[in-house]
Amino acid sequence: MVESGAPDKIIERAAVWQKFSGESASQIAQKLETAGFAVTPQVLWPFDDSPVSAQKLNILSGDGSQQTSVTSQSGHATKQQRLSIDSLNVYIQDEE
Numbered sequence: 318m319v320e321s322g323a324p325d326k327i328i329e330r331a332a333v334w335q336k337f338s339g340e341s342a343s344q345i346a347q348k349l350e351t352a353g354f355a356v357t358p359q360v361l362w363p364f365d366d367s368p369v370s371a372q373k374l375n376i377l378s379g380d381g382s383q384q385t386s387v388t389s390q391s392g393h394a395t396k397q398q399r400l401s402i403d404s405l406n407v408y409i410q411d412e413e
Contacts, residue, residue: 358386358394358407368392372409379404 358376360369372388376397386394397405 354399354402355396356405357396358405360388360392360394360407360409375408375410377406377408385410 358374360372360374361367362369368388368391370388370390370392372392374386374388374394376384376386376394378384378397378399380403384395384397388394394407399405
């Protein structure tokens, strides 16, 4: 474990920055007004590029944090903000 002398008590465990509240760096970035990098996933039908609305998604970031979202009428999911470039995998959830 590597500790930082930062005033807000940030620690690093297994290459993931966490506050003592247990939130990962990507979860903290979602709460910021501005972040270094942001992407808004969009789901489109492959045959005509029309938006897929009300589709449930499971969003998994490179640091292991997971979030669920539902696409809007324009096919957009919630904006994903990051402090740095990171992988982002979006999975379509099956209808149950």
